[in-house]
Amino acid sequence: MSPPKPLSHRHPKTPLKTLSITNCRLSDSDWNYLSRFPNTRQLKHLELRGIKLTNFSPEPLKILLETVAATLKSLDLETCRMTDSQLQALLPVLSRCSQIRVLSFHGNRISMSALRDLLLHTARLSQLSIELYPAPLESYDAQGAIHPGRCSQLCAELTAKTPEDEQRTPPTLQELAGRSLLKDKSRAILALEDLPIQLFPPLFMEALNQRHTEVLKKMVQAWPFTRLPLGALMNTLQLGMIRVALDGLDMLAAQQDRPRRWKLQVLDLRKVHGNFWRTWSGAVVDACSPGVMKERQTVKASPDTGPTLPLKVLVNLCLQQRPLNAFLSFLFHWVDERKGLIQLCCKKLQMCSLPVCTIEKILERLDLDFIQQLDVQCFWRLSTLATFATYWGQMSNLRKLFFSHVYVSAYASQEERDQLMDDITSQFAKMDSLRRLYLDGVFLLEGRLCQVLRLLKTPLETLSITNCQLSDPDWNDLSGSPNLDQLIHLTLWGSTLTSFSPEPLVILLENAAATLETLNLQDCGITNSQLQAILPVLSCCSQLRVLSFNGNDISMSVLSNLLLHTSRLTRLSLEKYPAPLETYDAQGAIHPGRLFQLIDELMEILRDVREPKHVLFYTKPCHRCGNWFIYNLPSSPCRCWLPA
Known part of the structure; x- marks a missing residue:
C-alpha cells in the first residue's frame, strides 16, 4: 500500500463552509499552502485561534481573505501572537470582507496606533455584530501589569465614535x-x-x-x-x-x-479626537474636545466678526527623526514662506536626537507661550543645555516638563559649571504654570533639586523622580518645599533610598495626605525599618488610588503590618507589593509552595480589613528568564516554575 498523501494534498470533495484550526502547530509549508487550498473559496467561518503566527508572512492569509471576501461571516484570530506589521498588512483586504458579522483579534499584542487603524478599516463592515479586540499595549506597564486608568482612557478613545463610523449607519x-x-x-x-x-x-x-x-x-x-x-x-x-x-x-x-x-482663525493639525466631525448641527458644530476648550475660547470669533490675521496653525511636534518627515518638512517650509500671516502653535513638544541647530530653528518658528507640555530626551553638553534653557524659560504656560536621560558631558571648570547650572535652574522661576515635573535618569540636578522646587511659583500636582541619584541635601530638604503640599502623584521609582532617613518622606506624606492619589516607591531599596516608619502617615492618605511598593526587600511581618495600615484606604484600585522575603531560599530562588501560601495569608489579612480591588504581588526577577512572576496576573511575564 502506498503511503498517505500529505494533508495539504488531500482535498475534501465539496467546498468548505467552515475551517477551524485551533491550538495547532503549523509548518511553513502548511501556512503557505493555506492560500492555495482549492475548497476554501466559499468559506463562511475561518478560525485560527491559538495558532502561533508571529514568524509567518501575512501574505497567505491576505490571499485567503481576498478569496473569501464575498462570503466570510466570521474571522477568529484570537491568541495568534500577531504583530502590528502583520495586522497592518491584512487591513486593506479585511475592509473588503463586507459580510463579516463576528471579528475576533483579542489575545494579540497590538499597539494603540495599529488598533486605531484596524477600527478605521472596519468602517464599511456594516454587518458586524460582535467585535473582540485586545486592550492596547500601552495599557500595561514595564512589568506587564495593567494600568487601569490608562486602559480605560485608551479604550474610551478607541470606542469613541469617529467620522468613519458614520459609514456603518x-x-x-x-x-x-x-x-x-x-x-x-x-x-x-x-x-x-x-x-x-x-x-x-x-x-x-x-x-x-x-x-x-x-x-x-x-x-x-x-x-x-x-x-x-x-x-x-x-x-x-x-x-x-x-x-x-x-x-x-x-x-x-x-x-x-x-x-x-x-x-x-485656527487650522488644527493635531491628531486629536474632537467631536467636531461627529457633531453636525449648526448650534454645536464648533465644539471641540475638553482638552482644547481653553484654546477654543481664545480664538472663537463672535458671529458678526470675520477672520483675523495671523492664522493660528496648531500642531503637536515629536522631533526625533533625521531628517524630518515629509509632513513636518512641508509644514515648516509653508510657514516660513508666509511670515506674519501664520502663527505656528504647539501644545505638546517632544525632542529627541535632533541636532541642536535644527531644534533652535524650529523653536524660533513657534509661539513659545502656547507650549503646555515639553518632553526632552537629548545628549547635550552643559553649555548647550543652558542655551536651550532660555527657550523653556519663555514657555510661560508650560504645565508639564519631562526630562529623560539627559546626560551632560562637561568640558568646563567647576566655576563655569556652577555658573551654567545657575543659568539653567534660574529658568524654573519663569515657569508660572508648571504643575507636573518628571525627571527620569537625570543627574545634572543632583544637589540642586530643592533649589529648583523652591523657585517654582505654583504648587506641583505631580513629582516623578525615577532612576535618579539623590544627594543627602536633596532628600533632607524635600519635605521643606512649600510647592509639594498639594501633590496628587508622587513617584520615586528606582531612586535608591536605602541609606536615607525616612523622616523627610514622612513629613512629605503628612503635608500631602489630603490630596495624594498615587504613591510609587517601586525599586527604591526600602528596608523593613524605613517602611515601618512611614506606615502611620500612610494610613492617613485617604485619597490614595494607586500604591506601589514592589521591588523592595520586605519581610512577611512588615508586609502584614503594611496591609493592616491600609484598612482606611478604601479608594485603592491598584496595589503592587513585593513577595515576602521568606518566599526565597538561601540562594535567592523562589520556593513556589511557600510563595502561594504566604500570599494567600496576606490576601486573607487584606480581606479582613477591607475589600481589595486589584492587588498584585511581584517576585524578584527569575533566574531562568529574567522576568518577574506576578501573582494575580494571568499574563505574568514569568511562568517558568508553574506546572504546565
Whole structure:
C-alpha cells in the first residue's frame, strides 16, 4: 500500500463552509499552502485561534481573505501572537470582507496606533455584530501589569465614535444631499455661498473621501467656523490633501475680497479626537474636545466678526527623526514662506536626537507661550543645555516638563559649571504654570533639586523622580518645599533610598495626605525599618488610588503590618507589593509552595480589613528568564516554575 498523501494534498470533495484550526502547530509549508487550498473559496467561518503566527508572512492569509471576501461571516484570530506589521498588512483586504458579522483579534499584542487603524478599516463592515479586540499595549506597564486608568482612557478613545463610523449607519438626508451635490462640481462650488452651515462638515468629508480637490479648496475659502480640525482626519488625510487645503488658504490670501461667511482663525493639525466631525448641527458644530476648550475660547470669533490675521496653525511636534518627515518638512517650509500671516502653535513638544541647530530653528518658528507640555530626551553638553534653557524659560504656560536621560558631558571648570547650572535652574522661576515635573535618569540636578522646587511659583500636582541619584541635601530638604503640599502623584521609582532617613518622606506624606492619589516607591531599596516608619502617615492618605511598593526587600511581618495600615484606604484600585522575603531560599530562588501560601495569608489579612480591588504581588526577577512572576496576573511575564 502506498503511503498517505500529505494533508495539504488531500482535498475534501465539496467546498468548505467552515475551517477551524485551533491550538495547532503549523509548518511553513502548511501556512503557505493555506492560500492555495482549492475548497476554501466559499468559506463562511475561518478560525485560527491559538495558532502561533508571529514568524509567518501575512501574505497567505491576505490571499485567503481576498478569496473569501464575498462570503466570510466570521474571522477568529484570537491568541495568534500577531504583530502590528502583520495586522497592518491584512487591513486593506479585511475592509473588503463586507459580510463579516463576528471579528475576533483579542489575545494579540497590538499597539494603540495599529488598533486605531484596524477600527478605521472596519468602517464599511456594516454587518458586524460582535467585535473582540485586545486592550492596547500601552495599557500595561514595564512589568506587564495593567494600568487601569490608562486602559480605560485608551479604550474610551478607541470606542469613541469617529467620522468613519458614520459609514456603518444608513446615510442621513444631509449626507445624501451632499453626495448629490458633489456629482456636479461646478454646481457644488456655486452652492457654497448659500449652503446651510450644518452641511459644511459632512460635505467636506464627502469631498475629501472622493478626492474632489477643487471643491475642497473652495470649501476652505468659505469655511464658516472659527476652527478647521484637519488633524482629526490624519488617518484618512494624505499629505497631498493637506496641500490642497493649504492651497485653498493661499488662494484666499491672494484675493482682495474675502467670502462673507469665512471665519476661520485656527487650522488644527493635531491628531486629536474632537467631536467636531461627529457633531453636525449648526448650534454645536464648533465644539471641540475638553482638552482644547481653553484654546477654543481664545480664538472663537463672535458671529458678526470675520477672520483675523495671523492664522493660528496648531500642531503637536515629536522631533526625533533625521531628517524630518515629509509632513513636518512641508509644514515648516509653508510657514516660513508666509511670515506674519501664520502663527505656528504647539501644545505638546517632544525632542529627541535632533541636532541642536535644527531644534533652535524650529523653536524660533513657534509661539513659545502656547507650549503646555515639553518632553526632552537629548545628549547635550552643559553649555548647550543652558542655551536651550532660555527657550523653556519663555514657555510661560508650560504645565508639564519631562526630562529623560539627559546626560551632560562637561568640558568646563567647576566655576563655569556652577555658573551654567545657575543659568539653567534660574529658568524654573519663569515657569508660572508648571504643575507636573518628571525627571527620569537625570543627574545634572543632583544637589540642586530643592533649589529648583523652591523657585517654582505654583504648587506641583505631580513629582516623578525615577532612576535618579539623590544627594543627602536633596532628600533632607524635600519635605521643606512649600510647592509639594498639594501633590496628587508622587513617584520615586528606582531612586535608591536605602541609606536615607525616612523622616523627610514622612513629613512629605503628612503635608500631602489630603490630596495624594498615587504613591510609587517601586525599586527604591526600602528596608523593613524605613517602611515601618512611614506606615502611620500612610494610613492617613485617604485619597490614595494607586500604591506601589514592589521591588523592595520586605519581610512577611512588615508586609502584614503594611496591609493592616491600609484598612482606611478604601479608594485603592491598584496595589503592587513585593513577595515576602521568606518566599526565597538561601540562594535567592523562589520556593513556589511557600510563595502561594504566604500570599494567600496576606490576601486573607487584606480581606479582613477591607475589600481589595486589584492587588498584585511581584517576585524578584527569575533566574531562568529574567522576568518577574506576578501573582494575580494571568499574563505574568514569568511562568517558568508553574506546572504546565
